[in-house]
Amino acid sequence: MGRRRIPDGAEHRRTPAVDLPAGTLDVSTFSTRLLRLETALERMSHGVCFFDGAQRLILANRRYAELYDIAHESITPGMPLRDIIALRFAAGSCPRMTPEEYLVWRDEIAERNEPSETVVEMANGRTVMIKHQPMPDGGWVATHEDITEQRRAAEHIAHMAHHDALTGLANRLLFRKTLDEALAGDGAGIPAALVWIDLDRFKQVNDTLGHPLGDLLLRAVAGRLRNLAQPGDLVARLGGDEFALIRRHANAGDMAELARRIIDALGRVYELEGHRADISASVGVALAPHDGCGPDEMMRNADLALYRAKNAGRGCYRFFEPEATLRMQVRRSLSEDLRRGLGSGAFDLHYQPLIEVPSRRIVGYEALLRWRHPERGLVPPQTFIPVAEGAELIVPLGDWAIRRGCEQTVALAGRPKLSVNVSLRQLTPDLPPRLAAVLGETGLDPARLEVEITEHAMLRDTEMVLGVLHGLRNLGVGIAMDGFGTGFSSISALQRFPFTRVKIDRMFVRSIWASGGDAALLRAISDLCKVLKMRITAEGVETEEQFAAVIASGCDEAQGFLFGRPGPLAAAPAWAPPEVY
Numbered sequence: 001m002g003r004r005r006i007p008d009g010a011e012h013r014r015t016p017a018v019d020l021p022a023g024t025l026d027v028s029t030f031s032t033r034l035l036r037l038e039t040a041l042e043r044m045s046h047g048v049c050f051f052d053g054a055q056r057l058i059l060a061n062r063r064y065a066e067l068y069d070i071a072h073e074s075i076t077p078g079m080p081l082r083d084i085i086a087l088r089f090a091a092g093s094c095p096r097m098t099p100e101e102y103l104v105w106r107d108e109i110a111e112r113n114e115p116s117e118t119v120v121e122m123a124n125g126r127t128v129m130i131k132h133q134p135m136p137d138g139g140w141v142a143t144h145e146d147i148t149e150q151r152r153a154a155e156h157i158a159h160m161a162h163h164d165a166l167t168g169l170a171n172r173l174l175f176r177k178t179l180d181e182a183l184a185g186d187g188a189g190i191p192a193a194l195v196w197i198d199l200d201r202f203k204q205v206n207d208t209l210g211h212p213l214g215d216l217l218l219r220a221v222a223g224r225l226r227n228l229a230q231p232g233d234l235v236a237r238l239g240g241d242e243f244a245l246i247r248r249h250a251n252a253g254d255m256a257e258l259a260r261r262i263i264d265a266l267g268r269v270y271e272l273e274g275h276r277a278d279i280s281a282s283v284g285v286a287l288a289p290h291d292g293c294g295p296d297e298m299m300r301n302a303d304l305a306l307y308r309a310k311n312a313g314r315g316c317y318r319f320f321e322p323e324a325t326l327r328m329q330v331r332r333s334l335s336e337d338l339r340r341g342l343g344s345g346a347f348d349l350h351y352q353p354l355i356e357v358p359s360r361r362i363v364g365y366e367a368l369l370r371w372r373h374p375e376r377g378l379v380p381p382q383t384f385i386p387v388a389e390g391a392e393l394i395v396p397l398g399d400w401a402i403r404r405g406c407e408q409t410v411a412l413a414g415r416p417k418l419s420v421n422v423s424l425r426q427l428t429p430d431l432p433p434r435l436a437a438v439l440g441e442t443g444l445d446p447a448r449l450e451v452e453i454t455e456h457a458m459l460r461d462t463e464m465v466l467g468v469l470h471g472l473r474n475l476g477v478g479i480a481m482d483g484f485g486t487g488f489s490s491i492s493a494l495q496r497f498p499f500t501r502v503k504i505d506r507m508f509v510r511s512i513w514a515s516g517g518d519a520a521l522l523r524a525i526s527d528l529c530k531v532l533k534m535r536i537t538a539e540g541v542e543t544e545e546q547f548a549a550v551i552a553s554g555c556d557e558a559q560g561f562l563f564g565r566p567g568p569l570a571a572a573p574a575w576a577p578p579e580v581y
Helices: 027-042 062-067 081-091 099-112 148-162 172-188 202-209 211-228 252-266 295-311 326-342 381-390 394-409 431-442 462-475 490-496 506-514 516-531 544-553
Strands: 047-051 057-060 116-121 127-134 140-146 192-200 234-239 242-248 270-272 275-277 280-288 317-319 347-356 362-373 377-379 417-421 449-454 478-484 501-504 535-538
Touching: 047 062, 062 140, 081 099, 099 116, 148 172, 172 192, 172 234, 172 242, 172 295, 192 252, 192 295, 202 211, 202 275, 211 234, 211 242, 211 252, 211 270, 211 275, 211 506, 242 252, 252 280, 252 317, 280 295, 295 317, 326 362, 326 381, 326 394, 347 394, 362 381, 362 394, 381 394, 394 417, 394 431, 417 478, 431 449, 431 462, 449 462, 462 478, 490 516, 501 516, 516 535, 516 544
Parallel strands: 280 317, 362 417, 417 449, 449 478, 478 501, 501 535
Antiparallel strands: 047 057, 047 140, 116 127, 127 140, 192 242, 192 280, 234 242, 270 275, 347 362, 362 377
């Protein structure tokens, strides 16, 4: 008989042998053992069936019949396999093939005469794991397990690892992977385009209508971008109100038309639960290989094109042009100001409280860097931190922040913890000894200090970062994973990296409040962290309803505007206004 491959990706591997009662037993003993076997089978959660060498049923338990939606009394000992298969196909509990094809597949398994394990996708949407064990007389015993929910859970976890929790679009990890693949195709003469999209006036919506409606707006934007995408495109949310689209087989004319359609679609008025929101979008476009052959170069050039669009008045698009140097001049000017600011006392720390759940007792503070520019005023961290990293100023700036935080909090009553953010560039092998020196000089107990790192810090030089973090733990310093739920497969990272605390990202938290079914997911993450002996903190708590949900989830701490906005330590609890956050 010719070999056939079972549809839907069947997989085979070894499984343990099963022994049946010997045929030499007297009738009474055999009947007794058979009764015991039947009783044991009825208690099993898996479907089990025994067939002899002539493909006739010896026995099957009730779970086998239930699994395939057939009446248990309709299958009796001595019944041919073909008749049982006919019942299954009549009930719709069968693979996506004809009964004859199924029997041929069964014969092929029997011909191999070896244990096997097969995953079968059923026509009714179920997924069944079948473990087959041959017997010496040509018969077999098989167990049938419904793994539908396991499959769905695995697919859900995989989706979470590569998609933004709020919008469902691709996240940075999947975006970068897809961009790498698209640009690799350029070597075969396949052009690719990167479209960088930033929303104009989005902050005003957040400030006037509130973050929940701001989240609804981001979901609506994501939906409009999906409608503009072609098969093969990737639409991603890169963070905040920044989006991107990757398209293969692109040319300048097509991308100009797409940019115009994006601006038109995103610029139409949004209806958000009775409120109207009016925004626009600025778009930057880079074309490979002319504007770059590597992902970093393409992203940088698309970002430069976007800056030109914003500088041109927003609500428009621009292609990358090599001579467009304004953005670089601005960055250079900011980096020079940063150098001067480091030596002139232009930086300070604001602190946001970390509260214990459910007592609301302050147990720590997160130190947040602030820069008061002599001309620009208060420059937000999202503006100057990237400049500091590009100008190689982030290490001295970060060291200053750690030392300042230790000096300001060492004598606080109640010995609260101090949490400081550390960037990837700071995670070098000399960080533990530098930190040890600061702790020794300021007198802060290492157990009161905690460094926060983002998921993205673990994407590069993983082994080096792992060594640095273990060095910090050896000092007694805590390590928090910041922004959980917005990047790559964080669950596996929790097991590998020596974290003492996990911070659930504010956007992920808000998406859970918006969907009651996802509250169970936060509870599961909380339970996992407790098993791993890590504390869990919910960020972005702004209302009493959200705090009640945090309490119900089992989180240990919470942080957010409900408990205090960032501000100078001496001003607590009169925290700073929202615009400095």
